[in-house]
Amino acid sequence: MEVYCTRPSCPQPENTISDEDINARSGKEICCPSCGMPLILQGRFVAIELLGSGGFGRTFKAKDISFPDKIRVIKQLHPQNPQGRLDQIRRMFAREANILDNLRHPQIPKLLDHFTIDVGEESQLIQEFFYLVHDYIEGSDLDQELKQKKRFAEHEVINILNEILNILKYIHNYEGNNQYTYLHRDIKPANIIHCSTDGRLYLIDFGAVKQIAEGLRDDTTMYPRTHAFASPEQLRHETLSPASDLYSLAATCICLLTGITDTHELHQRLQNSSWKSLVKLGDKRFETALDEMLREEQEQRPQSAQAVLDILSAKHETEKTVKPPGIKQDRHPLVSWLRMFIDRVVRLLQPWRSIIKFILTLLLGMAILAAVHYFINPPSPPDAKYFSRGEDELIPANDKISQNCSIAYGYKKQGIEALKKSKDFGEAQKHFNDAKEAFHDNQCEFDPETVIYAYNAKVAQTNRSLPTIAVVIPPGDGDTRETALEILRGVAQSLDEKKLLFQVLIAKENNIHSHSDHITNEKIAKYISKNNIPGDSYFKQSKILGVIGHYTSTKTWEAGNIYGADTLNDEKLVLISPTSTAIRKPHRTNRNEDLNKYVFRTASNDKTAAGDLAERMLKKLQNNTEKKKAILVYNSDKEDKYSNSLRREFYNYLWTRKVEPEQYIVDCDLAEESNICQDKVATMQANTIILFTSRRDSSIAKEIIKSADKRILILAGDVLYKNPELEELKQYPNDMVIAVFSHIKNANVRGQFQTKAEELGWINSITWRSMSAYDAAQVFIKALKANSKPNRLNIYTTLESPNFSASGSTNAEVSFEDGDRKLVTGVGVLVKVKEISPNQYGFELDETPERNNPEQD
Missing domain, CATH: 1.10.510.10 (Transferase(Phosphotransferase) domain 1)
Known part of the structure; x- marks a missing residue:
């Protein structure tokens, strides 16, 4: 019988039990060979499939050995880090089970059993699992x-x-x-x-x-x-x-x-x-x-x-009294007075009727002119402000820029006005190029939007039917502004005005809490998928053949399901994400959680990052004479794909190294303990802190970092990688290691990546996100060149070929395996916070782990 281990951290939950072992189960306890968890619960129930997870536990489809033809449902509740609340949780569990047992309705699944299992007693963590078993509804x-x-x-x-x-x-x-x-x-x-x-x-x-x-x-x-x-x-x-x-x-x-x-x-x-x-x-x-x-x-x-x-059933309605038709109702005195007033006004205006007629005719003419103007130059629909080929400034200039640099942004605005009001692409290109010269002459960092808009203006004068690549960036305000610029720098650096292959449409995700119109990110993806961009009718002949972007792993997953929806194959759309890293197939049995096959990713994934960070933790802890532990901060919310993915792969890597996670690690789950994680870090006196927090928990992560002893090793995922302006970084400890895709020191000098970045004045602002976005653009460029008549279907077919590869930002070629970046040396590195010069902080390359490069085998 195929069975499923119910231990959450089990690295290999899928097992097989022979009929002989099941029949002899009364003589011995059958446990999972990977983690030691009992596989037959209460000597009767066997989990066979994971149906779902989240919150406080998981749900399994199960067989009842006592009744072989019956299917059951097992619900496992596993409160993380109960912190002295275990007795309270036991009482609450017993009360809940009693309530469920009292419910006897034919359309409510019947509760069959409830019990607890205590495992891992040798560890310092209390691991008590609570189970409910009820009928399965097919x-x-x-x-x-x-x-x-x-x-x-x-x-x-x-x-x-x-x-x-x-x-x-x-x-x-x-x-x-x-x-x-x-x-x-x-x-x-x-x-x-x-x-x-x-x-x-x-x-x-x-x-x-x-x-x-x-x-x-x-x-x-x-x-x-x-x-x-x-x-x-x-x-x-x-x-x-x-x-x-x-x-x-x-x-x-x-x-x-x-x-x-x-x-x-x-x-x-x-x-x-x-x-x-x-x-x-x-x-x-x-x-x-x-x-x-x-x-x-x-x-x-x-x-x-x-x-x-x-x-x-209308029993609440009261009867209404309705007068029979034909009976005239009495007129209210106010109605009679109003009627008299209107009649008097009409009589008074009689001598002026010629003048009134003239005024009305004039107003009618003005209304007709306004209607004609509206027809010729209709206002942009509200949603159009989330899309731009050069008609809008999606990322405004920083308020802190110098007066000289603000001149360049002034030219940029003139170019935008030329496009928005008159579609004068020649005039727009002139202003955008003036802006680029001003950036260069005043030694300002180039604005990537300006570079893209200048390129688009040239394309529009040459061939507006060239295909479009959409680039979806974060909102561009608050803490996502720099991330949006990082992605656009990578795309802008890939453009060649001498070889026009495509156009660029920039789309901005919506921060739904800061806008009044509440356009959803799902709606933005649908606009792109249907090639129906609000206010973009001038470029209707250009087909959108691919997308770069969608910042987080969760948004990438949601958008991928829209672009790769079950429509005609030639309407599905390739999405290349430069920043999504969560595991592509998080659950072996739940295919609904997989990334859509039309999603490709150019950054290294969480399995790579987790393995590199786990190795660094083991070096620290195994050389530790004080036998201190590590504390791992994460968020178990099922919507937080990034945090859960990193933690799961971190634990899986330790299992492959034959290391029991509980031996070294204490978890702190922000979904349950957000208010005490910081105190927990301080009181435990751990010598390593592992921060697998997503962007929404970054403020908590920063507080933990600030309060930590400077001698503590801090390991973190790429969310905490912030490109300097970097007043924040000087508060980071020197011994803080972050796993990212790559570093500028690994850039491909032969491909002139560094040279072009220096020409554009943003060499010091190139991050792993910029490099990964550049690689995504290079992938599309290679796919467009490979097809004489490119369309959505042959772009996908080209990328899924096992022989596909493209030159990227590093010496490692960009190639894919099951849609994810192939793992070779240079894909996945570790960086450290470093004081580069007095009061100048940044990220320095710390380690480039060796991989088994296919080229070297």
């Missing part, structure tokens, strides 16, 4: 069905609402059949399963059920929630009621009706009721029910599932 959840159907019909959602309301009547104890009142607290499409055997809907995942008692507040829960479906009081950590579940159920209905899967957009639509502009409901009772269930204050909502059922 079928698909509504979230999966929504992805296939795109949206549900109105009558389907009404049926779903009615069926779940009847389940909630039981849970909320409306009819008084239960001992207590319960809440589900996590109603969403993914927690409603459409059973394939009986066709009924089942409400699952009662991991968040809490007995409602006086004074019980939402912030006592040990379970995570999905904010898009959570009620306002749930987000405010206030006391809940059955009306809270009704809000989540209504939000689920809106999601199914509109097809909105982006949680930010759904949350915004629900807040301002703008979902009504997306779907028109024919059943007014249904619309009324949703409106009332989604009210802000829970006291204003229906207080029971039955109350909503009454609305749907």
